[in-house]
Amino acid sequence: MLIPLANDPRDYAWGSPSLIAELQGREPSGHAEAEVWFGDHPGDPAETPDGRTLDRWIADQGAEAGVAEPLPYLLKLLAAASALSIQAHPSKAQAEAGYDREEAAGIPRAAADRTYRDANHKPELIVALSDTFRALAGLRDLEATRRLITELGPQAQPLAERLSGPDASLAAVIGWLLSDGAETARDVIAAAVAADSDEFAAELDLARTLEASFPGDPGIVVALLMNLVTLRRGEGLFVPAGVLHAYLEGLGVELMAASDNVLRGGLTPKHVDAAELVSVLDDDPGLPPVLTAREVGQGVGRYDVPVSDFALLRVEVRTDAPASVALNGPAIALATAGSLTVTGGASGSSADLAPGRAVLATPDEGELRVTGAGELFIALPGA
Numbered sequence: 353m354l355i356p357l358a359n360d361p362r363d364y365a366w367g368s369p370s371l372i373a374e375l376q377g378r379e380p381s382g383h384a385e386a387e388v389w390f391g392d393h394p395g396d397p398a399e400t401p402d403g404r405t406l407d408r409w410i411a412d413q414g415a416e417a418g419v420a421e422p423l424p425y426l427l428k429l430l431a432a433a434s435a436l437s438i439q440a441h442p443s444k445a446q447a448e449a450g451y452d453r454e455e456a457a458g459i460p461r462a463a464a465d466r467t468y469r470d471a472n473h474k475p476e477l478i479v480a481l482s483d484t485f486r487a488l489a490g491l492r493d494l495e496a497t498r499r500l501i502t503e504l505g506p507q508a509q510p511l512a513e514r515l516s517g518p519d520a521s522l523a524a525v526i527g528w529l530l531s532d533g534a535e536t537a538r539d540v541i542a543a544a545v546a547a548d549s550d551e552f553a554a555e556l557d558l559a560r561t562l563e564a565s566f567p568g569d570p571g572i573v574v575a576l577l578m579n580l581v582t583l584r585r586g587e588g589l590f591v592p593a594g595v596l597h598a599y600l601e602g603l604g605v606e607l608m609a610a611s612d613n614v615l616r617g618g619l620t621p622k623h624v625d626a627a628e629l630v631s632v633l634d635d636d637p638g639l640p641p642v643l644t645a646r647e648v649g650q651g652v653g654r655y656d657v658p659v660s661d662f663a664l665l666r667v668e669v670r671t672d673a674p675a676s677v678a679l680n681g682p683a684i685a686l687a688t689a690g691s692l693t694v695t696g697g698a699s700g701s702s703a704d705l706a707p708g709r710a711v712l713a714t715p716d717e718g719e720l721r722v723t724g725a726g727e728l729f730i731a732l733p734g735a
Contacts, residue, residue: 355712357398361385371431376708391426417714425662427731437620441474443593476608480583485602488578504543523635530626537570571618588643594634609661651675660734681733686710690726
């Protein structure tokens, strides 16, 4: 069975006013369009042609087509015109413990100061659709960060001292910045805005941009501790549990475990729990994996991620070179370029997909055949 899916863009303030509209070939709405969710997550489930939301459709009809509820993943289009909040996500064990703790404390799940809204982890993969996609991801090598902070001069000396010595802890520094280090953070930001550097020109340019949007936010200093990453179209960035990240600019396909657990580390007016963030933080310096799709069939590439919740395939077809993808569970296919037709292997039913349109394929189809000319991403359960 093939079920077309649709959803309205979410209007988060950081969203682009044009990127999703351009992909879908329509006029911009006139306001920010940040994400389109193609999944059954109760926060914003996709809609099916008969008017039911996807979570309702799965509850009503999923069992007969082999779709268990809920789906283990959430597929999105994401379009950023400015920085998202710096954030990290808990491991599965941390999420379960945190969820039970907040449930026992009686904190409403929709409360602004609620951290654990479910008991799941949230590893995620973003693949660039724009020619470039910029992000902050992971913590920079400590020696390089020390060089950057030194270039900021005397105003950054308190931060330099906390980063010095063999026992310097990035997690402790981040916790201090977000709780008791606001005055030092303002001094460091002022120094970064005024500084000039050949080695760290891009990082200082970003600090100036962030200061214009989030004046005085300690998260700007946290950003100075992180890797600045630029993805090219088709490249993916995998962010595992505990790794700090923030998407900055560009259009991408995002796939994650179905969770809404976010621990923020600045660049946001929302709740920041510094102590809880530090408790889940992986502060080992390093860049999270930047991935390219590994060829697994004609026109089919797979982004290899070390989690069982999801897998992401990139399918590129020409009119003379169709592709076929075997299904190991419920799949969501999202077109991102060209004009495509997706056909189920068992039913023979088909759906025409233009860029920005998606369809759920139930596992009883066995496989999907993709014809036409263009690009398609397919989300599946992980192996």
